[in-house]
Amino acid sequence: MPKRVLFLTPYPQDTAGSQRFRFEQYIAYLEEQGIVVDRQSFIDEQTWKILYLPGHTLQKFVGIIKGFARRKWMLLRAIQYDYVFVHREAAPLGPPVFEWFLAKILSRKLIYDFDDAIWKENTTGANSLAAKMKWASKVASICKWSYKVSAGNEFLATYARQFNDHVFVNPTTLDTAYLHLPDHSSTKTNVTVGWTGTHSTLKYLDLIEEVVNELQQELPFEFLIIADQRPDSGIQGFQYLPWDKESEVADLNRIDIGVMPLEMDEWAKGKCGFKALQFMALERPVLVTPIGVNAEIVEHGVSGYHCQSREEWKQQLKVLIQDESLRQQMGIRGREKVVADFSVCSNKDNFLRLFS
Structure with a gap:
């Protein structure tokens, strides 16, 4: 049987x-x-x-x-x-x-x-x-x-x-063969920095609110929030997209630089880096708080940046907004990492071992 x-x-x-x-x-x-x-x-x-x-x-x-x-x-x-x-x-x-x-x-x-x-x-x-x-x-x-x-x-x-x-x-894994596919066909003028998550994690945007607002006085860029609820955020002029499973990947492809700020606490150590993985799978560089698995997923200076202080967030975000070539290089390296270590294909046998 x-x-x-x-x-x-x-x-x-x-x-x-x-x-x-x-x-x-x-x-x-x-x-x-x-x-x-x-x-x-x-x-x-x-x-x-x-x-x-x-x-x-x-x-x-x-x-x-x-x-x-x-x-x-x-x-x-x-x-x-x-x-x-x-x-x-x-x-x-x-x-x-x-x-x-x-x-x-x-x-x-x-x-x-x-x-x-x-x-x-x-x-x-x-x-x-x-x-x-x-x-x-x-x-x-x-x-x-x-x-x-x-x-x-x-x-x-x-x-x-x-x-x-x-x-x-x-690990939490992505289907890099059929679902999470990068699309760089957008012809928009300004760079888009973006964040995605659920209502329970919207609080982490408060950690970079001042940095984003200050940078917007210096550089032209958009800030996009994709979530299951409209955020009550102090980020000036942010754009909001309701999360939709059917358009999820297309919506994420509108973002040029991903951000994943977290508190430096025990709860954050248990996070599995899903936001960072999504951006990386779509060949987008990502800035993360280097706690828990985030520090392993994102290689500092290769596929993105580790940011802890307010100054680090501002400086590294500014570098990426201004350097399209660097964004492309980091994006390619990030996707390579996801395909090798955090894809369905790479983890399939490991998952099936649970039932042996």
Whole structure:
């Protein structure tokens, strides 16, 4: 009989970036090997559409209740699967009851995947109650119960190895053969500096707000923000594009220089450098805060620049805005790095090892 795998995900298929670029793009390879794949998301399509919109409190509450109900029904049929792949958590709130039942009662082989330092409470006073309800401490327990752990970078893997000897580093990867393809056909006049991300990471733009505003007094360039919500940013005259899966790559190709500022903290160490990888795959140089995997992905002075101080951000951004030839050279080197180390093709066999 063929092996069977159940993917338990937070969100519906083909919606969230962490799912699309960590494992969804590998499912076809599993099926090519004769493995039967099923999926179940906690959040359904209807709830996903309003999840991050203001209001809709009752609909969101009902959506959460339905998610718990689906997970309960899942336990009744989980015995038919050889592996259960859990991305981040089986349920967004409360202790790891479903993971415990799957591993300890049903003896299923759990493959646990995470791509952030989710054992830490990334919280402020305003959302401290919600953070406690997320039960961050469950990450250690799930790691301990799992057959294998798939971590997005070495920092995350080091944490997981405290509890499990079978930990694999599976970086977030891009399809450089068919999806993330560079396009330099634009005929626009001004250079475009750009950032992309979700509403939860828009706060990092505050770190370079003054630098961008000062440079705009010296040099002509545009600043483009691609996000799932319109930002409340102090960057003067920024352009905003709502994130759209269908036009994502074309929208990113409008950017000439990518930026990925981060705080120098423990949470940032768990980041997997996805923004930087996207820019590099499209042959764009990128400026990053050199913390965690960012320092490995971006080679300083080769595919982009490491920037920590305000002066470094301003100077290196100014250099790239003024030097088209340098942008091209760095862009080419960046794509070479992604193709070699962070592409679906380069990581396929590593990912499939999880199911051997």
